[in-house]
Amino acid sequence: MGGLLSVDSGVFEQWRQRSLAAFEIALDGFVPAGAPAGLGEAMRYAVLGGGKRLRPLLVLAACEAVHGHTEAAMRAACAVELIHAYSLVHDDMPCMDDDVLRRGKPTTHVAFGEAVAMLAGDAMQALAFEVLTPETGVEPALQARLCALLARSAGYDGMAGGQAIDLASVGKQLDEATLRDMHRRKTGVLLQASVLMGAACGPADAKATAALSDYGAALGLAFQVVDDILDVTQDSAVLGKTAGKDQDANKPTYVSVLGLEAAGRLxxxxxxxxxxxLAASGLTDTAWLGLLADMVVERNS
Amino acid sequence: MGGLLSVDSGVFEQWRQRSLAAFEIALDGFVPAGAPAGLGEAMRYAVLGGGKRLRPLLVLAACEAVHGHTEAAMRAACAVELIHAYSLVHDDMPCMDDDVLRRGKPTTHVAFGEAVAMLAGDAMQALAFEVLTPETGVEPALQARLCALLARSAGYDGMAGGQAIDLASVGKQLDEATLRDMHRRKTGVLLQASVLMGAACGPADAKATAALSDYGAALGLAFQVVDDILDVTQDSAVLGKTAGKDQDANKPTYVSVLGLEAAGRLxxxxxxxxxxxLAASGLTDTAWLGLLADMVVERNS
Structure with a gap:
């Protein structure tokens, strides 16, 4: 970790702000204001409403680590955030987690009704793949690779599958291995895919790709462990979503399985x-990725 | 139409049966039985449960018309049917059309619960893009082209957008132009995309592609006009779904706007x-496409 300490956190913060500003402009351009019958407004409400933008930052940082194709990475960043945001819209619906608060605002179905929220989520998933497949500007082979990575991480073996296990595990005792598998799919796989999509935008060799995959897997799990910790240690105002929710719903979490202290150690x-x-990747410009891992573990919301 | 009459309808039926048999085997192989927590069962229930398979047949017939890549077309056929089937799962849910019968069976949310049905739909959309992006066997540039066509036809400017207009138009009087725009998006665009995806699998020139696009647009609209006619002339047992539904829901249809006779003429x-x-396409092997258009208009369910 020696090299990383030499990066001033102010420099990282500048990179983060600059990257996010460019990302928000790109995303804004992709999400249609004019989609019919309220659909565009709902899509924009759901995805332009802020959030940590961790996944886009991972894409962009991984792309910088491999000196990759900037436009492709920005499209990948937007696509992965669209997938993440659609999953939140659907997860919040009454038939799923039935939540009314997200990022400090009413959830999409509260603001637009359930039918429009479901369609907006559906259209956001399609839009993610549309964003990845422009007529020009990104090599077709890279487009196909990015679609492949995103589709696999969003589907039955990734995010949607993890959500299904999550639903089925309410009120159950899970051992740590099962909990880990659920979270790997539900959250980890898409975070890991963000890193791999960024890496796919440049000439990463097999060793670097494998190392970045390991990095993404560790970060993905860390994210969920910290999420579980914050769910019991922070209040709703800080989180911008309903706190204590997992506990109330009797859902297994790292805190319920390991206890608070052991979860922090994990x-x-x-x-x-x-x-x-990252150190094993053979890549030199991994400072942002390292600091993003720190950010994930040290965050308080 | 002269050339088409020379094709024996028995030969077409043989082609259709052979194509469908190969399609069902391919699709069965793509939809995971083992996806977690009931998700795989729900996905298989929703997409392997029969149906006319019109979209896959259009993909395969268009691919044959351009002497295209068979494996790519079969993947495209499966992908487009996954999109169609997921849209039915979501459309049938209580917050949308609230339907309990589909293809003569309980709808997916009735059989598996709303949460699993929504997730199964979500996972089916992701799976469509996974099917289009195999590690090997289909050229990456073609993968990207197929993803681009499918994403655009499924999203806000296509199927999801049409569904949003449909929802917003319940109880309203629409003129024929607005009704046509709604149906073009809701049903037509995906049917047209099926033809274009098949055509993309081979070396179709601009003239042929434009002609096939026109064919797809006309067929897509014809499909919906006939759907509206069947909704009032057939009963639920024949249709395998709830008949008279649009009328009951006070939805504008071609029959309500034009009357039954004029709808038939259209x-x-x-x-x-x-x-x-098709005649203007410059392609010679369009017999199956022509007979599929006949099938769409002459069907009774």
Whole structure:
């Protein structure tokens, strides 16, 4: 981790702000204001409403680590955030988690009705693949690779599958291995795919790609462990979503399975694991990725 | 239409049966039985449960018309049917059309619950793009082209957008132009995309592609006009879904806007338009496409 310490956190913060500003402009341009019958407004409400933008930052940082194709990475960043945002819209609906608050605002179905929210989520998933497949500007082979990575991470073996396990596990005791599998699919796979999509935008060799994959897996799990910790240690105002929700719903979490202290230790171990993977990648410009791993573990919301 | 009459309808039926048999095997292989927590069962229930398979047949017939890449077309056929089937799952849900019968069976949310049905739909959309992006066997540039066509036809400017207009138009009087725009998006665009995806699998020139696009547009509209006619002339047992539903929901249809007789004439005109487009394509092997247009207009369910 020696090299990383030499990066001033102010420099990272500048990179983060600059990247996010460019990302928000790109995303805004992709999400149609004019889609029919309220659909465009609902889509824009759901995805332009802020959020940490961790997945886009991972795409962009991984692309910088491999000196990759900037336009392709920005499209990948928008696509992965569209997938993430659509999943939140659907997860919040009454038939799923039935949540009314997200990022400090009413959830999409509260604001637009259930039917429009469901369609907006559906259209956001399609839009993600539309964003990845422009007429010009990104090589077709890279387009196909990015679609492949995103589709696999969003589907039955990734995010949607994890959500199904999550639903089925309410009120159940899970061991740590099962919990880990659920979270790997539900959250981890898309975070890992963000890293791999960024890496796909440049000439990463097999060793670097494998290392970045390890980094993404460790970071993905760390993210969920910290999420579980924050769910019991922070209040709704800080989180911008309903706190204590998992506990109330009797859902198994890292805190319920391991206890608060051990969960905190696990998060630190996973952060170290992420940093070790970066060190093993053979890549030199991984400072942003390292600091993003720190950000994930040190965040308070 | 002269050339088409020379094709024996028994030969077409043989082609259709052979194509469908190969399609069902391919699709069965793509939809995971083992996806977690009931998700795989729900996906398989929703997409392997029969149906006319018109979209896959259009993909395969268009591919044959351009002497295209068979594996790519079969993947495209499966992908487009996954999109169609997921849209039915979501459309049938209580917050949308609230339907309990589909293809003669309980709808997916009735059989598996709303949460699993929504997730199954979401996972089916992702799976469509996964099917289009295999590691090997289909050229990456063709993969990207197929993803581009499918994403655009499924999203806000296509199917999801049409569904949003449909929802917003319940109880309203629409003129024929608005009704046509709604149906073009809701049903037509995906049917047209099926033809274009098949055509993309081979070396179709600009003239042929434009003609096939016209064919797809005419066929797509004809399909919906006939759907509206069948909704009032057939009963639920024949249709395998709830008949008279649009009328009961006070939805504008071609029958309510034009009357039954004029709607029938429009369907015949659109069929002629489809045939003329094929004649103008410069392609010789369009017999299956022509007979599919006939099938769309002459069907009774």
């Amino acid at each position: 998060a630190d171990q996973l952060r170290d694991q992420a940093h070790r993977a | 369907a015949d005109q659109l069929r002629d338009q489809a045939h003329r487009a």
